[in-house]
Amino acid sequence: MRTTVLSVLAAAALTGLPALADSNVSDSRKFAWGENVGHMNLRDAGDGALGVRIFPDHMSGWIWGENIGWINVGNGLGPYTNDPGDSATFGVNIDPVSGNLSGYAWAENVGWVNFDTAPVIGTDGANYDEESGHLTGFAWGENIGWINLGTGASYICAxxxxxxxxxxxxxxxxxxxxxxWALQVGPGSSGxxxxxxxxxxxxxxILLDSWASTCS
Ligand SMILES: [Ca+2]
Ligand SMILES: [Ca+2]
Incomplete structure (x- = not known):
């Protein structure tokens, strides 16, 4: 039911946007939690076709917040500059060395969400570990407070x-x-x-380096 509703909403709300790649967020580990806004689903926007995809140094796609609607983490053409003078350049980046996230997502109903939290809260900051696929820590919504991506045994995986x-x-x-092979494709699609x-x-x-790995 949840997926069906999301599909309809995606088709209605996002018609005309460029096609993004299928989400690589695990179906069993796809929820973030906002203390003030409830669950947020990183995978299922548009049956997964518009969901979040995680790359070595950035993210793309849409999160669906059950109480706050769409949150865009980037258009796929990352890493993003997040130029303060140009609101079209936003997006969530990943430091390939530390795994720390940075940059902004845009939520249509609640404004900016800041992922550059490691400099403020240290090891509780938003982080992605490429080897394990674990996305953890906290992002900060300017109007909705902390968003928990995962702590301890709880994490999002991609x-x-x-x-x-x-x-x-x-x-x-x-x-x-x-x-x-050797073809130009949509960012994040087709290999x-x-x-x-x-x-x-x-x-x-990258694929061979992570051969046989699984989200667990
Ligand atoms: Ca696979
Ligand atoms: Ca490539």
Whole structure:
């Protein structure tokens, strides 16, 4: 039921936007929690076709907040500059070394959500560990307060090389990548693991590095 409603809303609200890649957020670990606004679903916007996709250094797609509607984490053309003078450049970035998140998401009903929290709250800051796929820590909504991505045994999970979004990196992902070898594709689609809109050795290397990994 939840998915059906999301699909209808996605079609109605997002018609005309460029196609994004399928979400790679795990179906069993996809919820963030806002103390003031309840659950937020990172995977299921548009049956997953508009959900969040995580790349080595940025994110794309839409979160659905059950009480606050759409939250856009970036258009896929990251990493994002988040230029204070240009509100069109927003988006959530990932430091490939530390895993710390930065940048802003835009929520249509509640304004900006800041992911650059590690400098303020240290190890509780928003962080993505590419090896495990775990997304944890807290983001800050200017009008809604803390958003918990996960703490301890609770976390959101997404594997960057999980091309088809089934929570494991295996032959299906490799086949999709090889089928589009050397082609230009939509950012994050068709085996573009690093989100630069072309399928090549950089994507293959990331995929092989995480071969047989699973979200658990
Ligand atoms: Ca997969
Ligand atoms: Ca690529």
């Amino acid at each position: 594997l960057v090389a999980d091309v088809d979004g089934n929570s494991s990196v295996d032959f299906a992902d490799l086949n999709e990548l090889l089928d589009h 573009d693991v690093n989100g630069d809109a072309v399928v090549n050795f950089m994507d293959l290397e």
